Amino acid sequence: MSRLLDAELTIQTMKLRQMGAKIKTINSKMCYVKFDISGFEVSYVYNINKNGNYFLERIKPYPLAIKEFYDEEQVIEIIKVDLEQFKNAIKSHNIQSFIDINRRLHQSIQKFEDLFLYYNVPLEECDKIISLLDALDQELKDTKNSSNRIYTKKEPDNL
Amino acid sequence: MFGNTQLIVAIAIFTLTYVIIVSEKVNRTAIAIFGAVLMLIFNIEMQEEAIMHVDFNTIGLLVGMMIIVNILKRTGIFEYVAIKAAKAAKGDPWKIVLIFSILTGVSSAFLDNVTTILLVVPVTIVIANALKLNPIPFLVPEVLIANIGGTATLIGDPPNIMIGSATGLGFNDFIVNLGPVVIVITGITMVILKMVYGKTLVADELNKRQILSMNEQLAIKDKTLLIKSLIVLGITIIGFMSHQSLGYESATIALFGAGLLLLLSKLDPEDILMEIEWPTIFFFMALFILVGALEDVGVIHFLAEKMLDLTHGDLFFTAMLILWVSAIASAFLDNIPFVATMIPLITSIGDLSSISITPLWWALALGACLGGNGTLVGASANVIVSGMLEKQGYKLSFVEYMKIGFPIMLVSVAVSTVYLWVRYL
Numbered sequence: 415m416s417r418l419l420d421a422e423l424t425i426q427t428m429k430l431r432q433m434g435a436k437i438k439t440i441n442s443k444m445c446y447v448k449f450d451i452s453g454f455e456v457s458y459v460y461n462i463n464k465n466g467n468y469f470l471e472r473i474k475p476y477p478l479a480i481k482e483f484y485d486e487e488q489v490i491e492i493i494k495v496d497l498e499q500f501k502n503a504i505k506s507h508n509i510q511s512f513i514d515i516n517r518r519l520h521q522s523i524q525k526f527e528d529l530f531l532y533y534n535v536p537l538e539e540c541d542k543i544i545s546l547l548d549a550l551d552q553e554l555k556d557t558k559n560s561s562n563r564i565y566t567k568k569e570p571d572n573l
Numbered sequence: 574m575f576g577n578t579q580l581i582v583a584i585a586i587f588t589l590t591y592v593i594i595v596s597e598k599v600n601r602t603a604i605a606i607f608g609a610v611l612m613l614i615f616n617i618e619m620q621e622e623a624i625m626h627v628d629f630n631t632i633g634l635l636v637g638m639m640i641i642v643n644i645l646k647r648t649g650i651f652e653y654v655a656i657k658a659a660k661a662a663k664g665d666p667w668k669i670v671l672i673f674s675i676l677t678g679v680s681s682a683f684l685d686n687v688t689t690i691l692l693v694v695p696v697t698i699v700i701a702n703a704l705k706l707n708p709i710p711f712l713v714p715e716v717l718i719a720n721i722g723g724t725a726t727l728i729g730d731p732p733n734i735m736i737g738s739a740t741g742l743g744f745n746d747f748i749v750n751l752g753p754v755v756i757v758i759t760g761i762t763m764v765i766l767k768m769v770y771g772k773t774l775v776a777d778e779l780n781k782r783q784i785l786s787m788n789e790q791l792a793i794k795d796k797t798l799l800i801k802s803l804i805v806l807g808i809t810i811i812g813f814m815s816h817q818s819l820g821y822e823s824a825t826i827a828l829f830g831a832g833l834l835l836l837l838s839k840l841d842p843e844d845i846l847m848e849i850e851w852p853t854i855f856f857f858m859a860l861f862i863l864v865g866a867l868e869d870v871g872v873i874h875f876l877a878e879k880m881l882d883l884t885h886g887d888l889f890f891t892a893m894l895i896l897w898v899s900a901i902a903s904a905f906l907d908n909i910p911f912v913a914t915m916i917p918l919i920t921s922i923g924d925l926s927s928i929s930i931t932p933l934w935w936a937l938a939l940g941a942c943l944g945g946n947g948t949l950v951g952a953s954a955n956v957i958v959s960g961m962l963e964k965q966g967y968k969l970s971f972v973e974y975m976k977i978g979f980p981i982m983l984v985s986v987a988v989s990t991v992y993l994w995v996r997y998l
Binding site: 424 | 641649652692694696698702753788791847848850959960965
């Protein structure tokens with residue numbers, strides 16, 4: 415099995431090298447972590463290599479970008495906090511709306527990427543999108559100010 | 574002396590293990606280890622005796638070569654050579670098949686067939702993709718020639734490693750005795766393959782230009798490591814060529830090369846040793862114990878007597894029987910357990926009769942190695958190619974392969990028959 419995997423990797427890396435890529439292959443272990451919070455799935459994937467680097471990504475209920483860590487305690491702590499926050503969040507009757515909004519935001523990012531990569535977008539259209547994002551940003555701040563804080567063990571990372 | 578019960582138990586364990594290995598329903602290493610341990614549990618042999626049956630020369634040679642190849646493949650040499658060869662052929666598909674097959678045959682003579690295929694096939698798939706052609710007409714010739722090329726040397730195919738280790742026949746003995754016939758078989762096979770695939774291999778100019786635009790320099794991952802690896806590989810091959818005159822076992826040469834390259838490469842040995850095919854190594858060790866137990870209870874001696882009765886001690890008839898039975902059996906079964914059983918059998922024939930058994934070793938090597946070309950399950954290399962094609966979305970069916978592989982196997986064994994007859998019998 416690992417021999418076939420190696421061969422498959424050779425095909426991919428040879429094609430990528432011909433495209434000009436520099437590739438470093440590292441032996442590592444990948445772990446899928448799954449929690450069931452009253453029927454609500456929260457799952458993660460993380461990768462450990464022997465240099466002690468950890469690459470953690472949340473995959474459910476919605477994906478969170480991959481982050482690199484240098485200490486297993488950090489990885490466990492991130493998952494612990496994330497899990498506690500989801501345990502709180504699912505008690506809210508807005509949880510489904512929250513997930514739907516998140517999914518739609520994610521879809522909007524993908525649509526924007528297509529727009530950028532497939533079309534020559536006029537500058538005034540870009541300005542329109544920026545002003546819509548500013549409005550959304552302001553709405554998020556206003557919502558934060560008018561909402562009760564439910565998790566206090568840690569400060570928000572982005573808000 | 575062994576009692577009847579022990580004899581029956583030993584035969585039962587061996588037969589059951591063999592049948593399960595052949596059925597491929599259970600992992601071959603798992604069942605071989607279990608069978609070997611049962612021989613100890615039922616007191617067919619003691620643990621110390623079992624360990625004595627393990628041929629550490631075969632094991633050392635396999636491990637040593639696996640270490641060297643695992644380091645060598647990290648340099649990108651195979652991708653480099655493939656691109657260079659495809660460009661030299663100016664993107665012409667048949668010329669690429671021809672050059673790649675010859676390269677595969679030569680590599681396979683010095684590296685294990687499966688290893689060669691794992692190194693050559695991925696780069697061939699990339700070239701076939703660039704030409705927008707079905708990779709099957711590229712890969713079938715490569716796997717056939719890999720199995721043929723591996724027949725030529727002591728280190729080319731596991732059956733030869735086992736035969737060499739058990740008999741003391743050295744690297745040069747294999748090249749001198751099997752090399753000529755392998756060259757003839759390779760030539761005939763390429764002519765047949767040209768007739769089968771020649772007309773289907775047509776690429777348009779645009780795709781050929783894509784091959785010419787590839788840069789072989791980009792394939793080299795570590796130039797310093799490449800130089801070190803090629804020097805050590807060269808030393809190792811020279812070592813194999815002179816191991817008998819130097820008085821070293823072939824495993825000593827392979828492990829010397831492996832140790833030296835591990836030291837020079839400065840790579841983490843853990844990374845390299847992790848990629849050793851340990852299941853294959855343990856499969857070999859378990860098989861040696863299983864066959865050794867059978868030998869101890871006298872079964873092999875009994876079979877040798879029966880075979881001599883059948884052939885009346887006639888060298889020609891015995892050699893032909895070994896050649897053709899090995900070839901047909903290897904076309905459908907794993908040739909490693911077959912050869913592991915045949916080795917003590919042929920040794921016993923030598924002990925029981927006055928015939929010179931050296932030609933029988935060549936018959937066994939030719940039959941077991943060339944037989945693997947007969948069907949898709951005949952050799953591990955064939956199974957790997959089929960698996961890799963499937964991953965790429967192409968299906969090489971058992972029948973489709975057999976239509977080409979089986980006739981080529983029959984022609985190869987027929988050529989070997991004439992060769993053995995003319996040269997030794």
